Amino acid sequence: MAEAATQIAICSPRDIPVGPVGRHGLGYWGIWMVIATEAALFAYLLFSYYYLGATAPRGWVLEPRPTLKLSLPDTILLLLSSVVAWVGERGILDRRRGKALLGIGGAFVMGVIFAIVQGDEWRNKPFGLGESSYSSLYFVTTGFHLAHVVVGLGVLAALFTWTALDYFSPRRRLAISAGVLYWHFVDAVWLFVFFTYYVSPYLGFGT
Amino acid sequence: MKAAVFRTPHIGPDSVAHQARLLSLWEGEPGLKGFLSTVDHKKIGIRYIVTAFVFLVLGGVEALIMRLQLAGPNRTLLTPEQYDQLFSTHGMTMIFLYALPILSGFSNYLWPLLFGSRDMALPRVNALSYWIYLAAGLFMYAGFLIGAGPNDGWFNYVPYASRDYNPGLNEDFYSLGMVLLGISTTVGAANFVVTAMRTRAPGMSINRVPIMLWGTLTASVANLLVVPAVSLAFFLLWMDRQFGTHFFDHQQAGQPLLWQHLFWMFAHPWVYVVVLPAMAMVSEALPVFCRRPLVGYWLVALSTVATMILGFGVWVHHMFATGLPGLGMAFFSGASILIVLPSAVAVFAWLATIWLGRPVITTAFMYFASMIVLFVIGGVSGFMTASVPVDWQLTDSYFVVAHLHYVLIGINVFPVLGAMYYWFPKMTGRLMDERLGRWNFWLTFLGFNLAFLPMHLTGLWGMPRRIYTYQDGMGWNTLNMITTIGAFVLALGVLLFVVNVFKSLKSGAHAGADPWGAATLEWSIPSPPPPYNFSIIPTVASQHPLWEDRLEESRVRSSIDQGMLLDESKEMIATTPLDAQPDMILEMPEDSLAPLILTIGTSLIFVGLLLKLWSLAGAGAVIAIVALVVWLWPQRELREREPEPQAPHTEVAHG
Numbered sequence: 001m002a003e004a005a006t007q008i009a010i011c012s013p014r015d016i017p018v019g020p021v022g023r024h025g026l027g028y029w030g031i032w033m034v035i036a037t038e039a040a041l042f043a044y045l046l047f048s049y050y051y052l053g054a055t056a057p058r059g060w061v062l063e064p065r066p067t068l069k070l071s072l073p074d075t076i077l078l079l080l081s082s083v084v085a086w087v088g089e090r091g092i093l094d095r096r097r098g099k100a101l102l103g104i105g106g107a108f109v110m111g112v113i114f115a116i117v118q119g120d121e122w123r124n125k126p127f128g129l130g131e132s133s134y135s136s137l138y139f140v141t142t143g144f145h146l147a148h149v150v151v152g153l154g155v156l157a158a159l160f161t162w163t164a165l166d167y168f169s170p171r172r173r174l175a176i177s178a179g180v181l182y183w184h185f186v187d188a189v190w191l192f193v194f195f196t197y198y199v200s201p202y203l204g205f206g207t
Numbered sequence: 208m209k210a211a212v213f214r215t216p217h218i219g220p221d222s223v224a225h226q227a228r229l230l231s232l233w234e235g236e237p238g239l240k241g242f243l244s245t246v247d248h249k250k251i252g253i254r255y256i257v258t259a260f261v262f263l264v265l266g267g268v269e270a271l272i273m274r275l276q277l278a279g280p281n282r283t284l285l286t287p288e289q290y291d292q293l294f295s296t297h298g299m300t301m302i303f304l305y306a307l308p309i310l311s312g313f314s315n316y317l318w319p320l321l322f323g324s325r326d327m328a329l330p331r332v333n334a335l336s337y338w339i340y341l342a343a344g345l346f347m348y349a350g351f352l353i354g355a356g357p358n359d360g361w362f363n364y365v366p367y368a369s370r371d372y373n374p375g376l377n378e379d380f381y382s383l384g385m386v387l388l389g390i391s392t393t394v395g396a397a398n399f400v401v402t403a404m405r406t407r408a409p410g411m412s413i414n415r416v417p418i419m420l421w422g423t424l425t426a427s428v429a430n431l432l433v434v435p436a437v438s439l440a441f442f443l444l445w446m447d448r449q450f451g452t453h454f455f456d457h458q459q460a461g462q463p464l465l466w467q468h469l470f471w472m473f474a475h476p477w478v479y480v481v482v483l484p485a486m487a488m489v490s491e492a493l494p495v496f497c498r499r500p501l502v503g504y505w506l507v508a509l510s511t512v513a514t515m516i517l518g519f520g521v522w523v524h525h526m527f528a529t530g531l532p533g534l535g536m537a538f539f540s541g542a543s544i545l546i547v548l549p550s551a552v553a554v555f556a557w558l559a560t561i562w563l564g565r566p567v568i569t570t571a572f573m574y575f576a577s578m579i580v581l582f583v584i585g586g587v588s589g590f591m592t593a594s595v596p597v598d599w600q601l602t603d604s605y606f607v608v609a610h611l612h613y614v615l616i617g618i619n620v621f622p623v624l625g626a627m628y629y630w631f632p633k634m635t636g637r638l639m640d641e642r643l644g645r646w647n648f649w650l651t652f653l654g655f656n657l658a659f660l661p662m663h664l665t666g667l668w669g670m671p672r673r674i675y676t677y678q679d680g681m682g683w684n685t686l687n688m689i690t691t692i693g694a695f696v697l698a699l700g701v702l703l704f705v706v707n708v709f710k711s712l713k714s715g716a717h718a719g720a721d722p723w724g725a726a727t728l729e730w731s732i733p734s735p736p737p738p739y740n741f742s743i744i745p746t747v748a749s750q751h752p753l754w755e756d757r758l759e760e761s762r763v764r765s766s767i768d769q770g771m772l773l774d775e776s777k778e779m780i781a782t783t784p785l786d787a788q789p790d791m792i793l794e795m796p797e798d799s800l801a802p803l804i805l806t807i808g809t810s811l812i813f814v815g816l817l818l819k820l821w822s823l824a825g826a827g828a829v830i831a832i833v834a835l836v837v838w839l840w841p842q843r844e845l846r847e848r849e850p851e852p853q854a855p856h857t858e859v860a861h862g
Contacts (some may be wrong), residue, residue: 005762006762006763007763008763008764008766009763009766010770011766013215016215016216016789016790017213018212018214018791018794018846025791026793029400030401033396033401034397036432037396037431040433041438044436045439048439052454052460130450130451130453132453133453133454136446136452136454136461140452168849171212175847
């Protein structure tokens with residue numbers, strides 16, 4: 001009989017982890033999904049910029065155009081905050097809570113400074129939201145990014161609190177890795193916004 | 208004693224004591240609190256299906272009222288403004304509140320059962336996705352009920368949607384409601400992707416997954432990438448309307464066409480989003496009634512993905528009449544024509560499956576088989592409008608209305624009704640009545656074709672869409688009367704379906720675990736399934752775990768009766784994305800009110816924005832933040848923080 005010749009496949013794994021280990025867990029996948037969809041959101045925002053800029057008459061970028069004077073150091077600061085947040089994550093891995101708190105707290109402070117400088121830049125614009133399609137895009141796009149920075153700061157604050165409460169170990173630290181990954185995203189996507197709004201006018205786009 | 212960080216799961220057979228233990232771990236609370244806090248994918252799935260069906264009925268009633276208005280020339284049942292709101296609300300309802308949510312409902316209910324798993328990957332996200340969907344539906348319908356429904360068609364073109372021409376709250380309800388709904392769609396899609404990748408039964412490697420995975424997974428990936436486009440478009444529109452920005456305002460270097468680009472970059476992929484999972488349900492269930500596996504599984508799976516990839520590059524075919532450059536139109540026309548190829552693969556695979564099988568004619572089979580016919584008709588009329596000069600003739604005529612109804616009713620509603628007949632026994636334990644089913648099928652099929660086949664001609668004879676009435680003597684009277692009669696016959700068919708559901712719930716024949724002799728894992732467990740789905744975790748050895756003895760493709764058999772018990776707490780297994788090797792034991796969250804409270808907070812934000820009650824929006828934000836913090840606070844039981852939880856004391860001896 002064919003029946004006698006069959007064999008049953010039973011999966012019987014040995015010693016598998018219970019719950020998330022390191023960044024290895026479903027929540028980390030969830031954060032990647034959030035990042036994918038948010039990256040798409042910024043892609044559509046920047047598409048709107050290039051589309052309107054390309055179809056508008058000359059002189060679309062309003063003067064004074066965004067300068068690099070404050071924004072370049074601010075950009076560098078934001079990128080460095082990503083490194084500092086990474087150091088914080090390493091602190092959990094090394095079981096050095098002081099280092100972790102310093103890293104996460106440091107990234108938080110740097111993020112706050114970035115936001116303040118951005119706000120200052122907003123205040124110093126001679127035009128408002130309703131001046132033209134350019135000004136609308138400028139405030140809405142940088143505003144979207146600023147909103148992401150604020151969410152990221154909220155995440156960092158939560159991570160700081162939980163680290164201070166000694167919740168994490170090298171094994172149980174999914175929240176740290178997922179939160180820091182989100183902060184990396186907030187910083188990385190700024191590079192695209194920065195290039196579009198601050199650098200591309202120097203290359204002649206929309207001016 | 209601390210619970211172990213690593214564990215070797217006990218392997219065993221099923222037993223009554225084991226089932227009782229799982230029941231105590233997985234069964235939700237009874238009563239109102241249990242209702243509001245459940246994270247059980249089966250309950251959420253059924254809620255999705257019921258809610259979406261209610262919206263289908265609402266949208267249908269709106270359509271019937273419009274058909275009464277259009278039954279003859281110069282009728283005055285509706286004013287032009289009422290007609291505008293009705294056809295716009297009808298579109299919004301059917302396309303956004305019915306078409307995807309009903310498919311999400313089926314996928315939600317079925318995926319863990321198809322995958323041999325105990326829940327979705329992110330159960331609380333699942334609950335959130337449903338609650339926000341419900342909130343968005345209520346939000347948009349609140350506008351309609353106070354006479355401020357959308358009034359600019361479902362695609363809502365500017366400048367008519369802008370404030371100068373449309374000063375009421377109509378467009379604000381629609382805009383903010385769509386942003387809210389986008390949250391639901393996005394988190395739901397994220398959950399589907401993680402579930403598909405990480406929670407399939409051991410052995411269910413990527414070449415053995417049920418075909419239904421491909422439809423919903425493809426649609427979900429697409430949703431993650433395209434929903435932001437429409438959310439952004441509606442947000443920018445709201446900004447233009449309320450805060451004086453100029454995104455779509457030509458006077459200040461804005462671009463009305465930006466709206467169309469953003470909208471269709473979303474909405475054309477969306478057309479595939481609302482049909483691919485339905486096609487996948489046909490690919491899943493039709494072969495069961497042909498008593499053989501689907502012909503060309505891999506071709507169908509790949510063509511599903513190919514359709515979506517091409518689908519990202521065809522949005523401009525909705526904009527052929529806007530005066531874009533010829534080269535651009537040629538590209539998009541070519542892509543739109545090319546998409547026929549992967550669609551045809553599915554059609555021929557289904558035909559070959561029927562041809563090579565031994566069809567068992569049931570109501571479900573008739574819905575699936577007739578869907579192939581409707582798909583071909585809707586596909587051919589779509590293929591016609593993909594050609595630029597033909598589109599110039601047909602655009603904004605009733606031909607397009609006929610086309611899109613063949614696509615959406617033919618490839619969404621018909622598969623959904625078939626799927627209801629097929630999976631209703633699993634959901635309820637009772638079979639639906641077949642005799643009533645035949646009446647139900649023939650009335651919907653004949654009514655639908657009576658209503659929409661002549662409508663192609665109405666369009667070819669020049670009747671524009673979206674007009675509230677027409678003059679006598681245009682040659683459209685008879686055709687419109689036929690369409691109206693057909694619409695009512697179709698509605699009668701749907702009514703019979705509802706009657707059948709209630710009748711069968713009460714007195715349908717008991718189904719048993721597997722009334723159809725089907726191939727996939729959900730039929731190996733009782734109907735309706737217990738809260739934990741699978742008392743032991745199956746191991747999968749082929750694409751057709753329950754047909755292995757019949758097909759004899761190999762000597763290896765899936766293990767249905769023996770496997771991991773996983774009963775130390777609320778647990779299930781995570782597997783690797785491609786090979787489905789066991790990877791870790793997942794601690795699943797208990798029922799939670801956080802998703803509902805987050806939804807309430809988020810809804811208050813949107814109501815506040817709508818009415819410009821900033822304090823209300825602020826209060827909503829505070830509620831939402833508190834709910835999020837509570838939700839995300841690391842829990843010991845879920846092993847999200849140190850120290851490890853106390854080990855549960857196991858009373859039941861294994862073995």
